[in-house]
Amino acid sequence: xxxxxxxxxxxxxxxxxxxxxxxxEMIKPSxxxxxxxxxxxxxxxxSNKMKACEDVGIYFRHHQFEAGTSELTIVNKIKELNxxxxxxxxxxxxxxxxxxNEKRLINSIINxxxxxxxxxxxxxxxxxxxxxLIPCTAMAVMEILDQNNVELxxxxxxxxxxxxxVGRPLMELMLERDATVTICxxxxxxxxxxxxxxxxxxxxxxxxxxxxxEMVKKGVIVIDVGINFEEGKQSGDVDFDSVSKKASLxxxxxxGVGPMTVAMLIKNVMTCFRNKKK
Amino acid sequence: xxxxxxxxxxxxxxxxxxxxxxxxEMIKPSxxxxxxxxxxxxxxxxSNKMKACEDVGIYFRHHQFEAGTSELTIVNKIKELNxxxxxxxxxxxxxxxxxxNEKRLINSIINxxxxxxxxxxxxxxxxxxxxxLIPCTAMAVMEILDQNNVELxxxxxxxxxxxxxVGRPLMELMLERDATVTICxxxxxxxxxxxxxxxxxxxxxxxxxxxxxEMVKKGVIVIDVGINFEEGKQSGDVDFDSVSKKASLxxxxxxGVGPMTVAMLIKNVMTCFRNKKK
Numbered sequence: 223x224x225x226x227x228x229x230x231x232x233x234x235x236x237x238x239x240x241x242x243x244x245x246x247e248m249i250k251p252s253x254x255x256x257x258x259x260x261x262x263x264x265x266x267x268x269s270n271k272m273k274a275c276e277d278v279g280i281y282f283r284h285h286q287f288e289a290g291t292s293e294l295t296i297v298n299k300i301k302e303l304n305x306x307x308x309x310x311x312x313x314x315x316x317x318x319x320x321x322x323n324e325k326r327l328i329n330s331i332i333n334x335x336x337x338x339x340x341x342x343x344x345x346x347x348x349x350x351x352x353x354x355l356i357p358c359t360a361m362a363v364m365e366i367l368d369q370n371n372v373e374l375x376x377x378x379x380x381x382x383x384x385x386x387x388v389g390r391p392l393m394e395l396m397l398e399r400d401a402t403v404t405i406c407x408x409x410x411x412x413x414x415x416x417x418x419x420x421x422x423x424x425x426x427x428x429x430x431x432x433x434x435x436e437m438v439k440k441g442v443i444v445i446d447v448g449i450n451f452e453e454g455k456q457s458g459d460v461d462f463d464s465v466s467k468k469a470s471l472x473x474x475x476x477x478g479v480g481p482m483t484v485a486m487l488i489k490n491v492m493t494c495f496r497n498k499k500k
Numbered sequence: 501x502x503x504x505x506x507x508x509x510x511x512x513x514x515x516x517x518x519x520x521x522x523x524x525e526m527i528k529p530s531x532x533x534x535x536x537x538x539x540x541x542x543x544x545x546x547s548n549k550m551k552a553c554e555d556v557g558i559y560f561r562h563h564q565f566e567a568g569t570s571e572l573t574i575v576n577k578i579k580e581l582n583x584x585x586x587x588x589x590x591x592x593x594x595x596x597x598x599x600x601n602e603k604r605l606i607n608s609i610i611n612x613x614x615x616x617x618x619x620x621x622x623x624x625x626x627x628x629x630x631x632x633l634i635p636c637t638a639m640a641v642m643e644i645l646d647q648n649n650v651e652l653x654x655x656x657x658x659x660x661x662x663x664x665x666v667g668r669p670l671m672e673l674m675l676e677r678d679a680t681v682t683i684c685x686x687x688x689x690x691x692x693x694x695x696x697x698x699x700x701x702x703x704x705x706x707x708x709x710x711x712x713x714e715m716v717k718k719g720v721i722v723i724d725v726g727i728n729f730e731e732g733k734q735s736g737d738v739d740f741d742s743v744s745k746k747a748s749l750x751x752x753x754x755x756g757v758g759p760m761t762v763a764m765l766i767k768n769v770m771t772c773f774r775n776k777k778k
Contacts (some may be wrong), residue, residue, distance in 0.1 A: 249554070341624070342625050343620050345627045345628060346620035346622065349668055352620070375687050390627055393671070393683075396682060397668075401682050401687075402682065402683065402687075402688040402689070402694065404683075405678050405680065409680075410654060411680070415697075
């Protein structure tokens with residue numbers, strides 16, 4: 223039987239530390255979320271972020287735009303927030319409706335307030351091994367591994383999913399930590415050939431039960447990033463019941479990476495807040 | 501017996517096309533190379549670039565600084581070149597002496613003239629799948645594979661070497677083309693476990709004869725990026741004599757990736773030149 227990561231408990235510890243720190247601040251840190259149109263999953267994510275922020279003492283601004291709003295109006299709002307000394311972090315809630323240029327919106331955010339770590343320049347800084355703001359989910363995976371003292375150097379680290387929120391930045395972080403990294407994705411032939419060799423396996427696809435017990439070796443560490451909703455019930459990429467019997471460490475889903483991702487967002491807001499005070 | 505890539509012939513074809521195109525231009529494209537201090541390998545690389553530029557009709561400016569020159573003086577020269585309408589591409593010849601901040605120098609180059617593809621923002625644009633200037637050696641590998649009609653989608657692509665000039669950008673390019681990508685490096689345990697599985701193997705370490713016949717499968721495609729000089733003689737990472745007996749396609753070294761890298765630099769200069777004219 224494997225050790226099961228308690229993402230909720232782990233995240234609460236981080237959030238509590240922030241809460242303590244913020245007791246001694248006169249002016250709260252502030253984060254602004256830009257949301258365009260209606261998307262029920264986004265509503266849920268935004269409300270999770272809001273709750274976490276308000277709990278720790280971060281002022282949360284929710285800028286909701288109707289789907290018909292011109293892109294220029296939204297870019298101008300972002301610019302206004304860039305210049306607002308009382309705003310420390312800015313988020314464009316993804317996905318945006320398809321008629322908007324997502325990349326343009328994201329790159330309108332000033333790099334020093336890009337708490338999702340998604341502007342071109344912050345991504346480039348990550349590749350080049352510089353201190354930068356890093357996408358929260360990739361940070362969450364690292365934090366979970368580190369808090370469980372997982373040795374990374376030289377290990378066979380396999381990521382399933384090549385997105386810019388998880389797979390790509392995680393690869394950079396893992397290379398910095400001397401892991402050997404493989405990225406698999408929807409076009410990979412013989413996926414299990416790769417996953418079976420993994421010492422550490424991260425799945426970030428959103429495909430329910432993609433990873434089964436036959437696809438992993440005994441003692442593997444499994445981090446389940448995927449999020450699927452079926453009939454209102456959340457599940458992950460990993461067949462937890464069977465895989466947990468072989469894994470030495472595994473995240474449940476829900477209750478694993480999710481809460482830690484929110485905690486990492488709070489960490490990024492705090493980084494921006496502290497940098498600003500310097 | 502494998503097909504052997506003729507990098508020299510392949511590059512000459514590209515250079516000839518550029519030469520033809522430039523016959524009809526009144527003002528030549530121009531590239532400026534900043535070189536600091538003395539480094540005999542750098543001298544050779546700079547002179548290769550100069551020769552190729554002058555052959556095709558690109559005006560080459562060589563700005564040589566003594567090792568004691570202040571960093572500010574060099575940054576100011578870069579800014580001057582950024583603003584010079586007659587300069588299309590700027591290169592900071594690497595490595596710079598260790599008392600200089602290499603990243604600062606490179607990021608002083610305006611993104612639109614960054615023909616080595618090394619500024620933070622150009623690296624970030626690559627990660628985010630945008631049109632951008634790409635490091636020449638990574639481009640050379642892609643061009644060799646493409647000109648030989650190598651199928652990439654779903655293939656097991658293994659890179660040995662995680663540098664920002666080859667391994668990291670190549671990984672991004674390969675993911676865009678749907679290959680499954682593994683990056684190995686000096687800390688990888690059991691390197692041959694990975695290389696033996698490779699459909700396409702790129703080695704970019706600078707370790708002489710690192711890749712031997714026992715480490716590859718029959719029919720593998722091998723691209724040898726490494727450059728070693730011993731007693732004045734150039735060799736690569738791959739034990740060519742033995743590996744070429746198993747490979748279906750292989751680059752010699754010298755005469756493979758090297759000439760193609762210079763051709764890709766010329767391509768990048770031409771891209772900047774054409775973008776400028778638009």
